[in-house]
Amino acid sequence: MVSLELLGTPILQHIILAYTALIASIALGIPLAILALYSRSLQRVVMVMANLMQAIPTFAVVAFVVPLIGIGFWPAIIAILLRALLPIIKNTWVGLSSLDPALIASAEGIGLSQWEIIRYVRLPNAYPAIFAGVKFAAILANSVAILTAIIGSGGLGTLIFEGLAGVNMIKMMSGALPAIGIALFLDTSFGWLERRMVPPGMK
Amino acid sequence: MIDDIQTVWIRYNLTERTIEHLQIFTIALLLAIAIGVATGLFLYRRRRYSPPVFSTLNAVQTFPDIALLILLIPLAGIGTVPTIIACVLYSILPIARNTYTGLISVSPELLEVGRAMGLVEGDILMKIRFPLAFPMIAGGIRIAIVFTMGIVTLGGIFGAGGLGAPLQTGINLIRPDIIFVAGIWVGLLAVILDGIAGGIEAELKRRFGSW
Numbered sequence: 001m002v003s004l005e006l007l008g009t010p011i012l013q014h015i016i017l018a019y020t021a022l023i024a025s026i027a028l029g030i031p032l033a034i035l036a037l038y039s040r041s042l043q044r045v046v047m048v049m050a051n052l053m054q055a056i057p058t059f060a061v062v063a064f065v066v067p068l069i070g071i072g073f074w075p076a077i078i079a080i081l082l083r084a085l086l087p088i089i090k091n092t093w094v095g096l097s098s099l100d101p102a103l104i105a106s107a108e109g110i111g112l113s114q115w116e117i118i119r120y121v122r123l124p125n126a127y128p129a130i131f132a133g134v135k136f137a138a139i140l141a142n143s144v145a146i147l148t149a150i151i152g153s154g155g156l157g158t159l160i161f162e163g164l165a166g167v168n169m170i171k172m173m174s175g176a177l178p179a180i181g182i183a184l185f186l187d188t189s190f191g192w193l194e195r196r197m198v199p200p201g202m203k
Numbered sequence: 204m205i206d207d208i209q210t211v212w213i214r215y216n217l218t219e220r221t222i223e224h225l226q227i228f229t230i231a232l233l234l235a236i237a238i239g240v241a242t243g244l245f246l247y248r249r250r251r252y253s254p255p256v257f258s259t260l261n262a263v264q265t266f267p268d269i270a271l272l273i274l275l276i277p278l279a280g281i282g283t284v285p286t287i288i289a290c291v292l293y294s295i296l297p298i299a300r301n302t303y304t305g306l307i308s309v310s311p312e313l314l315e316v317g318r319a320m321g322l323v324e325g326d327i328l329m330k331i332r333f334p335l336a337f338p339m340i341a342g343g344i345r346i347a348i349v350f351t352m353g354i355v356t357l358g359g360i361f362g363a364g365g366l367g368a369p370l371q372t373g374i375n376l377i378r379p380d381i382i383f384v385a386g387i388w389v390g391l392l393a394v395i396l397d398g399i400a401g402g403i404e405a406e407l408k409r410r411f412g413s414w
Contacts, residue, residue, distance in 0.1 A: 055393045055397035056393050056394065057352055057353040060385075062374075063373060063386045066382060143269070146269045150374055157269065173273065177270075180266050183265040183266055183270075187262070
């Protein structure tokens with residue numbers, strides 16, 4: 001039997017792991033997407049990479065991290081980051097670039113600077129797309145954070161893999177069920193956040 | 204270098220592993236397409252069921268893949284069968300959703316033309332709605348291909364064989380050579396399959412999407 005105290009640490013580790021990687025992906029991904037708006041070559045590289053990387057199985061990405069970076073917490077963060085970054089960059093870029101050109105023209109017309117156009121016109125209009133990307137990335141991060149236990153990240157995956165090795169169904173479930181709970185919580189809370197963040201004019 | 208690759212390839216039976224991998228992949232994808240398109244069609248006919256079915260499938264989609272494989276152990280054990288079930292459970296949503304959207308979002312003028320020519324509802328479905336939905340359905344299948352490839356690889360941890368098995372061996376033994384050979388190979392396979400699916404999707408879009 002797995003007692004509640006024994007479950008607390010893996011859950012906490014899991015959340016720290018997934019969220020550190022997610023926050024890092026947002027912090028890297030959104031600026032990169034904004035930069036890609038102003039450089040065609042960066043845009044091409046980023047989009048081609050994003051499309052290719054998305055097709056590669058997660059397990060292969062996690063495995064590559066071992067010889068390239070090593071095992072443990074930080075290599076696991078890198079593995080999750082590599083997965084979560086792409087949907088954020090892709091969605092942010094699509095949201096920022098698929099804007100009605102007339103809106104940009106009128107923003108320029110009333111004398112807004114490039115920065116102000118990004119801040120007050122492009123970003124708010126891209127919120128729904130960015131949110132969809134972040135939500136997808138959060139769910140992905142939650143999922144990859146289990147797998148990274150195989151490279152020594154700790155967290156709920158450790159319970160699952162120990163349970164698998166010892167054919168201990170209760171241990172496996174005590175890793176799997178909280179992870180599913182977190183996934184469902186993420187899904188609902190992001191849905192709620194999305195409804196609150198989208199400017200009223202766009203609904 | 205070539206020798207090293209060859210040694211790893213032969214030592215870890217990568218030819219057999221690849222065949223195994225593609226077999227599981229093909230079965231899972233065909234099942235997912237059949238069930239996904241059928242679900243999309245069913246929901247198109249019985250639209251009031253679509254909100255609950257889609258929100259259930261959406262919830263399943265958020266489950267971490269490993270957690271889903273664990274949940275399947277009491278029902279299906281470990282190995283190939285639960286891996287295929289997990290692939291199908293994840294892949295139904297993109298295929299069913301795209302089929303459904305493709306079928307309902309045909310422009311009313313075309314349906315009007317169909318009726319004016321005397322087509323009955325069944326003909327309108329098969330001769331107008333379905334062909335126009337092809338590009339959307341293909342887009343859903345392409346997403347399913349990426350999911351399926353990922354989960355089949357993961358199945359290696361759960362005794363399903365395939366290319367995930369040598370990857371796990373490589374991680375457990377911390378052997379960069381195995382990880383690189385098996386990892387690059389499975390990555391390449393995934394990118395090629397995704398590329399082929401992308402090509403088919405573009406071709407269908409060109410042929411059926413220009414209306």
